[in-house]
Amino acid sequence: MAGSITKVERNRKLWGYVFLIPSLFFLVMFILYPLVNSIFMSFTNWTGFNNDSYSFVGAKNYVDLFTKNPGFWNAMVINLVFAFVSTAIQTVLGFLLAFCVYYMTSGWQRFYKVALYIPVILPASVIAVMWRFMLSPDTGLVNVILRTMGLDNLCRAWVGDPSTALGTVIAVNTWQYVGFTMILFLIAMLNIPTEVIESAQMDGAGKFRQLLSFFIPLTASTTETNIILSITGGMKSFALFYMLTGGGPGTATTVVSMVIYNTAFVDFKFYRALAMATVLFVIILVLVLISRRIGHEAETNIE
Amino acid sequence: MKKRLSIQNILSQILLVFLAVIVIYPLLFVFMTSFKSNFDVITHPFTINTFEPDNYVQAWEIGRIGKYFVNSVLITFVTLAIQLVIIVLASYSLGKLKPWGTGFLTILYLSGLFVTSEMITVPNFTTMRNWGISGTRLALVLPYVANGIAMATFIMTNYVRQMPKELDEAALMDGCGLFQNLTRITVPLMTPVLATCLIFNFQGVWSEFYWALIQIRDENLKTLPLGLMNFQSQFNTDYGILCAGLAISIIPVLLVYLKCSSQFIGGMTAGAVKG
Numbered sequence: 001m002a003g004s005i006t007k008v009e010r011n012r013k014l015w016g017y018v019f020l021i022p023s024l025f026f027l028v029m030f031i032l033y034p035l036v037n038s039i040f041m042s043f044t045n046w047t048g049f050n051n052d053s054y055s056f057v058g059a060k061n062y063v064d065l066f067t068k069n070p071g072f073w074n075a076m077v078i079n080l081v082f083a084f085v086s087t088a089i090q091t092v093l094g095f096l097l098a099f100c101v102y103y104m105t106s107g108w109q110r111f112y113k114v115a116l117y118i119p120v121i122l123p124a125s126v127i128a129v130m131w132r133f134m135l136s137p138d139t140g141l142v143n144v145i146l147r148t149m150g151l152d153n154l155c156r157a158w159v160g161d162p163s164t165a166l167g168t169v170i171a172v173n174t175w176q177y178v179g180f181t182m183i184l185f186l187i188a189m190l191n192i193p194t195e196v197i198e199s200a201q202m203d204g205a206g207k208f209r210q211l212l213s214f215f216i217p218l219t220a221s222t223t224e225t226n227i228i229l230s231i232t233g234g235m236k237s238f239a240l241f242y243m244l245t246g247g248g249p250g251t252a253t254t255v256v257s258m259v260i261y262n263t264a265f266v267d268f269k270f271y272r273a274l275a276m277a278t279v280l281f282v283i284i285l286v287l288v289l290i291s292r293r294i295g296h297e298a299e300t301n302i303e
Numbered sequence: 304m305k306k307r308l309s310i311q312n313i314l315s316q317i318l319l320v321f322l323a324v325i326v327i328y329p330l331l332f333v334f335m336t337s338f339k340s341n342f343d344v345i346t347h348p349f350t351i352n353t354f355e356p357d358n359y360v361q362a363w364e365i366g367r368i369g370k371y372f373v374n375s376v377l378i379t380f381v382t383l384a385i386q387l388v389i390i391v392l393a394s395y396s397l398g399k400l401k402p403w404g405t406g407f408l409t410i411l412y413l414s415g416l417f418v419t420s421e422m423i424t425v426p427n428f429t430t431m432r433n434w435g436i437s438g439t440r441l442a443l444v445l446p447y448v449a450n451g452i453a454m455a456t457f458i459m460t461n462y463v464r465q466m467p468k469e470l471d472e473a474a475l476m477d478g479c480g481l482f483q484n485l486t487r488i489t490v491p492l493m494t495p496v497l498a499t500c501l502i503f504n505f506q507g508v509w510s511e512f513y514w515a516l517i518q519i520r521d522e523n524l525k526t527l528p529l530g531l532m533n534f535q536s537q538f539n540t541d542y543g544i545l546c547a548g549l550a551i552s553i554i555p556v557l558l559v560y561l562k563c564s565s566q567f568i569g570g571m572t573a574g575a576v577k578g
Contacts, residue, residue, distance in 0.1 A: 011481075012400045012481055013400060013401065013402040013403060014402070015396075015400060015481055016396040016397075016400030016401060016402030016405075017396075017402045019392040019393065019395060019396035019400065020392070020393055020396050020397070020402070020408065022388070022389040022392060022393075023389040023390065023392065023393035023412075023452050023456060024393075024411075026389065026445070026448050026449040026452055027411070027412065027415055027449060027452050027453065029430070029445075029449070030423065030427055030430075030445060030446045030448075030449035030450075031415045031418055031423060031449050031450075031452075031453070032411070032414070032415065032418075033426065034422070034423035034424075034425075034426035034427050034430075035418050035422050035423055037426040038422050038423065038425060038426055041425075041426070048425070048428075048429065097318075097319065097322065099315075100315035100316075100318060100319055101319065103311075103312055103315065104312075104315075104316070104319075108316075108319075112319055112323065113564075113568065114561070114564045114568075115323050115326065115327060116322065116323065116326055117564070117567070117568055118326065118327065118330065118557065118560070119326060120571065121506060121556060121557070121560050121567055122510075122553060122556070123509060123510035123512070123527070123528045123552075124510060124512065124528075125510070125512050125527075125528035125529075125531050125532070126527075126528070126531065126549060126552045126553060129531050129534075129535045129545075129549060130329065130333055130549050131329075132535065133333075133542065133545055133546070133549075134329055134332070139344060139345055139348070139542065141329065141332055141348065144348045144349075175325070175326065178322075179326065180571065183568060183572060184572060187572060207311055236419055236420070236421075238512065238513050239510075239512035239513065239528065242512070242516075243512075243531070243532060243535075257421055257513070260421050261513070261516075261517075264424070264425055264428075265428075265517050270425050273425060274425055276421075277419070277421040277422050277425070278422070280419065280421060281419050281421070281422050284419065285417070
């Protein structure tokens, strides 16, 4: 096989391996090995303290998770609600914003891109601390504004009230990421050949007509990307919940990653946490595949 | 395309201004509050009648925001420096040297993109314990380096592969070996895209919370996202100081962002489209 290859060429390929060593070390040691190890250990009774002593328990951890752990599934439902509602609001709002920005001059386009993207660059923990302050019952900006407008009866302890806590986290999350969704849509819209839009305008198609017949169908793949990113982001969300609500009041905003964290690093039941993490991983994967499938069908329908 | 002034344009401009205000005003509000006394915050929420820059001193020293900030800068800098070197080497290898099995190796790197942090924290936790580095800065840096590799290598490899072949051939004629090709041709050409990738990774490292929460117990080693948690409980009702701490956490990154916003946006959106 190497016979037809020159010495120089062979030398290059060997150096190729040498250059890969550092990145492969990090990738294998801290990403791929842990992944395999997690799945493997989720079939054992490994607690994390009995470092090398564990025995196989088959699917017991999974059976227990499905039959004896309502707390986990409660968190899963909260997570799904969070992910889906956030995604729906963000996608619709982001699309409409992009549609509005599309007709602006390029100066305004740039302004809105840069401005609405600011929260995206901030760490979730900063956002959480900031909004905790804004949402505090007595001195928080939100309630102060409501009182100034004479809407005292709308004032709440936003994150402390079980009926509004989850909605509040969704609102804050949307506040942070709507600029990101908007920009992805705007890029897709700017990629639509202008002749298409111009000829439609020539034919007297109004904005609404253009929206339905061009912008929505021609940005379908971006919609799919947005939905996938937003759902995966929502299912993995941790810092925002941990620092904004701490999972409370009660368990009103306790999400799966929080349950996994507590099981693994507060209770030190590694085997249980690993089964949970694997289930979460599979659920996210299934959601992504479903979104892709739906997106694919939508696109073929359009064509 | 001609952009005309119409009722619809005015309406959408109003909607956008309204949303921009909702996005930006809270940040300005935090900034304004950071200079106010507590009494002023409660009595005059919307205006500023006191000026207390001392809030910043309090947040920086007593609130330890300064310490957290320096820790975050250190961790981020070291992580990105290591990533810079290994991503350059990996993408040069996979994009140009193409060792046997490049296809398989590319898929191996790609598979790193789908791993969730919950799936890897427990084994990484034990690895750190076995190596005796639990709770140290090194225990943060090693997995952080690993987290940024998959995406950046993927994007950079594609970029390196598409570099014009003529350059390599001309360089070879001039007696340029594979090391000179790397330092004189490949690296200079890859710099802009690499910068975008590193800015994308910067955001990941700078914001990271979950792994830091698991690893770091020592107050002196906490990063900014983690430290903010203590800071908040310490100054929960000292609004001026709380906001000063937030302003310190926000402003440096904001300034860098405003200076090179297109790299920030480009990195995130490129990642989104590829991922």
